[in-house]
Amino acid sequence: MAEMIKVGMADLKTCKTPDILTTLGLGSCVGIVLYDPSKKIAGLAHIMLPDSTQIRNNSNKAKFADTAIDVLIDEMISMGARKDRLVAKLAGGAQMFSFNSSNDLMKIGLRNAEASKKILKALNIRILSEDTGENYGRTIEFNSDNGELLIKTIGKEPKTI
Amino acid sequence: MDDKLSMDKLNEMHIDILREIGNIGAGNATTALSQMINKKVDMGVPKVNILEFKELSEVLGGAENLVVGILFNVTGEINGMMMFALEQSSAHVLVNLLMGKNIDDFSEFTEMDLSALNEIGNIIAGAYLSSLSGLTNLKINASIPHLAIDMAGAILSVPAIEFGKTGDKALMIQTDFGEGKEEVDGYFILIPEEDSFRTILKTLGIMG
Numbered sequence: 351m352a353e354m355i356k357v358g359m360a361d362l363k364t365c366k367t368p369d370i371l372t373t374l375g376l377g378s379c380v381g382i383v384l385y386d387p388s389k390k391i392a393g394l395a396h397i398m399l400p401d402s403t404q405i406r407n408n409s410n411k412a413k414f415a416d417t418a419i420d421v422l423i424d425e426m427i428s429m430g431a432r433k434d435r436l437v438a439k440l441a442g443g444a445q446m447f448s449f450n451s452s453n454d455l456m457k458i459g460l461r462n463a464e465a466s467k468k469i470l471k472a473l474n475i476r477i478l479s480e481d482t483g484e485n486y487g488r489t490i491e492f493n494s495d496n497g498e499l500l501i502k503t504i505g506k507e508p509k510t511i
Numbered sequence: 512m513d514d515k516l517s518m519d520k521l522n523e524m525h526i527d528i529l530r531e532i533g534n535i536g537a538g539n540a541t542t543a544l545s546q547m548i549n550k551k552v553d554m555g556v557p558k559v560n561i562l563e564f565k566e567l568s569e570v571l572g573g574a575e576n577l578v579v580g581i582l583f584n585v586t587g588e589i590n591g592m593m594m595f596a597l598e599q600s601s602a603h604v605l606v607n608l609l610m611g612k613n614i615d616d617f618s619e620f621t622e623m624d625l626s627a628l629n630e631i632g633n634i635i636a637g638a639y640l641s642s643l644s645g646l647t648n649l650k651i652n653a654s655i656p657h658l659a660i661d662m663a664g665a666i667l668s669v670p671a672i673e674f675g676k677t678g679d680k681a682l683m684i685q686t687d688f689g690e691g692k693e694e695v696d697g698y699f700i701l702i703p704e705e706d707s708f709r710t711i712l713k714t715l716g717i718m719g
Contacts, residue, residue, distance in 0.1 A: 377664065398671065
C-alpha cells in the first residue's frame with residue numbers, strides 16, 4: 351500500500367516507490383520534485399525563497415531553492431539514487447495577490463520559480479515539466495512509482511504533468 | 512538581553528499582551544463589522560500562534576480550505592501585514608447582507624461584490640489598526656487592500672515568505688468571529704515583523 355507523505359512549507363521529504371509525496375496549498379512558494387526514474391526514488395522540497403546567500407538567518411535548508419536542492423540530492427543519493435539520472439518537475443511560484451506597485455513581494459513567486467530553474471540547470475538536472483506562475487494555489491502529488499505529478503487547483507480540472 | 516527579541520524567547524507575559532492586543536483590535540473590528548451589517552457578531556478568544564512554517568498552513572481551517580483573504584501591508588512604526596480572511600461561503604453571506612441580496616445567493620462574486628469585500632476589508636483593518644495605534648501611540652499605516660480567493664495555504668504563503676526572510680517562525684495574532692445562524696465565520700490576523708513585537712512591547716512598558 352502506497353503511503354502519502356506530506357511536505358509542509360519550508361520542508362522537504364524523500365521516498366521510494368510506491369509512496370506519494372504531497373504538498374497542500376502551494377502559493378508563491380515552489381514545489382521542486384527530483385526523481386531517479388530507474389530506482390524510483392523521489393524527493394520533494396517546498397521552498398519559500400530563492401537564495402540562501404541573500405539571507406542572514408539561513409539555517410533551515412528546506413526554505414531556500416539552492417540549499418533545498420542540495421539536501422534533496424544528498425538524501426536521494428544515500429537512498430541509492432544516481433545524480434546523473436535525476437530529473438525534475440516544478441510547480442507553484444504563483445502571484446497570489448495582484449499588487450499594483452513595484453513591490454518586491456509581487457514578484458517573489460516568479461523569482462522562486464526562476465531561481466529553481468537556474469539552479470537545476472547549473473546542476474545539469476533536466477526539467478521534464480512545470481506548472482508555475484499564474485495567480486492561483488496548487489496542491490501537488492508526486493507518484494514515485496510512475497513519475498507523474500498531479501496538480502489540483504480550485505475551479506479547474508486536475509492535471510498531470 | 513539580546514538586542515533582538517527572538518520569537519523563541521517570548522514568555523507567557525509577552526504572549527498575554529499580544530493576545531490582549533488581538534482582543535482590543537478584533538473587538539473594534541467586530542464592532543465595525545456588526546454596524547456594517549446591522550447584526551450582532553460574536554468574537555472568539557484571540558489566539559497567539561508562534562508557528563513553524565510547516566505548521567502554518569493548518570490555520571484557517573487547513574491548507575486546502577477555500578478562503579477569501581484580504582491582505583494589507585502595514586507600515587509606519589510597526590511593520591508587517593494584516594489579513595482579514597473569511598470562508599468563501601461566509602464572504603457570500605456577508606456581501607449579500609451588505610448589498611441587500613438574497614442571503615443564500617452563492618453564485619460567483621461579481622465585480623461589485625469584490626469591491627464590496629475590499630471595502631469591508633478596509634473598514635475592518637482600519638478599525639483593528641486604529642485601536643492598536645491608540646493603545647501603543649505608534650503611527651501605523653495600512654496599504655490599500657489586496658484580495659485573493661484561494662486555498663488557505665496559498666494565501667498564507669505570502670505573509671509567510673515575508674517572515675521567511677528574517678526567521679524560521681511566524682507570529683500570528685488570530686481572532687475568529689462568527690455571526691450566528693447566517694454563519695459569517697472568519698479570522699483577523701495581525702502578523703507583525705519580528706522587530707515590531709519589540710516595539711509594541713516596549714511601548715507598552717513591558718521591556719526596556
